[in-house]
Amino acid sequence: MPEGLLCNKTPVDTMEQLQALLNDRRGVTYYEEMDQLDVDQKALATAIQNTCKSRLRTWLEICAHCGLCADACPYYLVNDKDPKQVPAHKIQSTLGEIVKRKGDVDNAFMQYVMDTAWSRCTCCNRCGMYCPFGIDMGIMFGYVRGLCFAQGFVPWELKIGSGMHRIFRAQMDVTQEDWIETCKWMEEEQEDDWPGLKIPIDVENADLLYTVNAREVKHYPEDLAEAAILFHIAGENWTVASEGWEATSLSMFAGDWAACKMQVETVYESFKRLKPKRMITTECGHMYRATVLEGPYWAGFESGQPPVECIHYVEWVGEALRTGKLKIDPARKIKEPVTYQDSCNYIRNGGLGDVAREIISYVAEDFREMSPCREHNFCCGGGGGLNGIGRYRPQRNKGLEIKRDQILATGAKIVVAPCHNCWDAIRDLEEVFHIDISWSFLKPLLLSMVEVPEHLKPEED
Amino acid sequence: MYQFLTGPLLWLSFLIFFIGLIVRVVWYVRGLSWQMDRVAYTKHVSHGIKGALRSIIFWLLPFGTRRWKTRPAMTILFFVFHIGIVITPIFLLAHNIILKERWGISWATLPGPVADTLTIAVIVSALFLVLRRIAFSEVRILTSAYDYLLLAITVAPFFTGFLASLKVAGYPFWLYAHIISGEIMLIAIPLTKLSHTVLFFMSRGQLGMDYGIKRGGMKGRGLAW
Ligand code: HEM
Ligand code: SF4
Ligand code: SF4
Ligand code: SF4
DSSP states (O other), rough: OOOOSSSSSSOOSHHHHHHHHHHSGGHHHHHHHHHTTOOOOHHHHHHHHHHHHHHHHHHHHHHOOOOOGGSHHHHHHTTTTTTGHHHHHHHHHIIHHHTTTOOOOOHHHHHOOOOOHSSSSSOOOOOTTTTTTOOOOHHHHHHHHHHHHHHTTTHHHHHHHHHHHHHSSSSSSSOOHHHHHHHHHHHHHTTSSSSTTEEEETTTTTTTOOOOOOOHHHOHHHHHHHHHHHHHOOOOOOOOEESOOOOOHHHHHTHHHHHHHHHHHHHHHHHHHHOOOOEOOOOOHHHHIIIIIIIHHHHTTTOOOOOOOOHHHHHHHHHHHHHSSSOOOOGGEEEEEEEEOOOOIIITOOOHHHHHHHHHHHHEEEEOOSSGGGGGGGOOSTTGGGGGOOGGGGHHHHHHHHHHHHHHTTTTEEEEEEHHHEEEEEEHHHHHHHHOOEEOOHHHHHHBBBBOOGSOOOOOO | HHHHHHHHHHHHHHHHHHHHHHHHHHHHTTOHHHHHHHHOOOTHHHHHHHHHHHHHHHHHHHHHHHHHHHHHHHHHHHHHHHHHHHHHHHHHHHHHHHHHHHHOOOOOOOOHHHHHHHHHHHHHHHHHHHHHHHHHHHTTOOOOHHHHHHHHHHHHHHHHHHHHHHTTTTTHHHHHHHHHHHHHHHHHHHHHHGGGGHHHHHHHHHHHIIIIIISSTTTTSSSOO
16 A cells, blocks of 8 residues: 555645544554555655755765764753764764665655654754754754655644645634634633723734734633733734734644745735734744744745744834833742743744843843753754654653753743743643743733733723 | 876876865855755845854854864864864975975975974874774764775875875885875865865855844844854
8 A cells, every 4th residue: 555545645735634634543544554655766866856955965975974963962962872863863864865875765764764853853953053064954854854744754743734734824723713703702801901902803004913823722812812911001003814814834844845835925915915014923933933034935035034024022022121112010020030941943043042031131030041041052852843743752751851951950940931832842841740840921921010001901990 | 106196196186176176166056045945145145244254263263162162172183183284285395395396486384393293283183083983972873984084085195294204214105105195185175075175164154144144143143153
């Protein structure tokens, strides 16, 4: 059976396909079918020929085999310095072999490649900072994921995830109606406490167009309410889009480049329609990476820039605190020791380390940096889609150890994690290791200490 | 024999060396693609240049990056090895005398003891590079015979040249060995991964542009390498 009913080379474009995958609990049948899946060696060879160009080939060729990247990788460190976890080895034994053998590889090999690309690398790009040649295994594994996806060797959850984007233009099965209803519901919920609060939908020429993660809409809609309250207090002229409201990209983690393009184009379309001055993402790292940094290239913009200036939530918070749009009551600053989880996607790869510190200086009295921190920080342990892949849960949990030890070394009790993936990983970390910490997005913290202008308070009767 | 080795063969080696390296650079640049690499190389030139220069310069400075700081022994090894490889042959008095005789040009030269020290430093550091390949599991797993071969090709001209300069017994043998191994090295540089002599700058420059243009260079203070 070369192509399975569930595990095959065809991406998920219809509800029937999606439902069939979802019905296959934990992907049991899916992975059974994967054992039979044929490798289309010709297609693989052609893909390598057409897309593995000088940058990637040079990286593969000039690697000095010096091992300096080894301890850059969290997975090398937590797995007792297993040489098989050395980034250079991981990439040479996967992409290096595929190139060397010109695509002539078998099913077992492709499964090794898949397991390596998703469970031994989160594409955190840290190793690239430690290689004297600047060989970035994170970029290379991103590329490898694309090769795997095209061949059907992709973890079950991510096949589903990229299908969600293809069908719903969101990472979960949240329809446009669900989304608008949630906005209305959250608006109504705030009626008593915040008279006049609106979640404006499809307002043209707003100063800020706010985009969210479907996870918020589906699992914690209060996040949307909190965002609305903070915008309300800051007096922002903001809006959300009825279409193109979701800016994450599990398809990026899956290596489904066609779906990446569809997803960002939907978001960019809303910019065109609503002409906002700026777009602002919610507290999500990979959303910023996908829609702001990589998206313009998927969409084919030679400038490499999104059509409208885009900022991450932390940039807005920094700005609002700096300009006094949001004022913090000093008495309510956090007294307990606090640390900050530097997300690879907007700190290492987005240059936003400074603004994160600026925010912390407003909200916490006792801030403790992790070591290392900023662009040198370790991935939370759940990046690149790893958090969500059942097949790799043991590897993911092992990877959390590095973050656990970093946090413990700071003595902090609260971890500020303005990134969905990091937040999830740290929540799971507490669940697995019980180190007695709490973790938080910025929004609830800010709400607990922001000064509310008199005119926004509900009238006492 | 000497005539042939230092005549046509030397010319051929230099030809392969220079043309080979130029081809490497041209092939590298031509293979870059803004869309596939997802870096708008030509649209934000000043950010790109700044990122590239930062990426190259910090890594060329001993202890200039976090990696060089956290691995002091390897850093010293690397810089001693490479400074010796690059400086010694170019500024060696004996090489300059030959140049002067042939073409009437020459430039600054190293005093004899300095040149000797650098040469010995190359040989000793190469020895340590071999030892760490054997000793450390994270290097061992990456190492194959090819890596030792390249180290041998790199060190041979220094080893043989040093013996020849000492005028030990069998001088003509060491001299010929020196010339031949030097030519092998020149030819090997563009044809093997020793091409990193130029591709180091290309690759570092590219990643620097990636960070400078796309990954935060326009917002932050520039990556702290
Ligand atoms: C000026 C340009 C050069 C630069 C910037 C450069 C840079 C580097 C870097 C970054 C490494 C990897 C780190 C390491 O293994 O120590 C390396 C390794 C190496 N380089 Fe160079 N290199 C240059 C020229 C050369 C030349 C001309 C040769 C010899 C012909 C050479 C021979 C080697 C060898 C043999 C290694 C591997 C060392 C080992 O076994 O670990 N390099 N070089
Ligand atoms: S640090 Fe760079 S050159 Fe050295 S082994 Fe790792 S990838 Fe190769
Ligand atoms: S990108 Fe991150 S996870 Fe992947 S090999 Fe490099 S350091 Fe390890
Ligand atoms: S989850 Fe956060 S830290 Fe982990 S890879 Fe993503 S951005 Fe990086």
